[in-house]
Structures are given as structure tokens and as C-alpha cells.
Amino acid sequence: MRGKLPDLDIAERIQHLQQAQQAFETAGYAERQTVALSNLAIAYMDLGLYPHSRRLQSEVVEMDRAMGAKAGVTYDLGNLIQPENLSVSSGGTTPARVCNARP
Numbered sequence: 001m002r003g004k005l006p007d008l009d010i011a012e013r014i015q016h017l018q019q020a021q022q023a024f025e026t027a028g029y030a031e032r033q034t035v036a037l038s039n040l041a042i043a044y045m046d047l048g049l050y051p052h053s054r055r056l057q058s059e060v061v062e063m064d065r066a067m068g069a070k071a072g073v074t075y076d077l078g079n080l081i082q083p084e085n086l087s088v089s090s091g092g093t094t095p096a097r098v099c100n101a102r103p
Contacts, residue, residue, distance in 0.1 A: 058080065
């Protein structure tokens with residue numbers, strides 16, 4: 001069934017999440033904005049773009065801290081270390097870099 005984010009390809013998923021984040025920002029829904037940004041960071045992590053994922057997730061941590069969202073910060077910190085663990089376990093070589101290195 002189309003329309004559910006897990007069923008979308010990664011490019012569509014990123015596009016939908018970017019649109020959602022922008023809409024929540026425009027509407028002033030900071031808490032919803034952090035959810036969209038966190039999911040966007042996870043999508044970038046799925047692509048192996050760990051530095052970009054980490055940057056976005058760091059933004060989310062700071063946003064949740066500013067709102068006093070303690071539960072959000074807890075989840076954010078868990079998401080923040082996940083790309084670091086994946087990057088270290090792959091020897092610092094991300095899947096995107098491996099694809100670009102192939103002839």
C-alpha cells in the first residue's frame with residue numbers, strides 16, 4: 001500500500017520528511033518538527049550518510065533540550081550514537097563511500 005513511509009523508496013521518504021519538517025516549522029509545531037527531523041536523520045543513516053545524519057540528530061537534541069522534552073532527549077541521544085556505532089563498525093567507511101569507490 002502506497003502512502004505509508006516504510007513502503008516508500010528512500011528518495012520519496014526523504015522528500016516527504018523534508019516537506020513535513022518544513023510544514024511543522026511554518027506552523028510552529030516544534031515538537032512535531034523534531035520528530036520529522038529525527039526520522040530524516042534516520043533516513044540519511046540508512047543511506048550511510050552518517051555525518052549528515054549525526055548533524056541533523058544533534059540539532060534535534062538541542063531543540064528537545066530547549067523545549068525541556070526529557071523523553072525526547074533520551075530517544076535523541078540513542079539515535080545520535082547509532083550512526084557513530086555503524087561508522088566505527090564499518091571501519092569508518094560508509095556504504096555511500098563504498099559505492100562511490102567501485103569502478
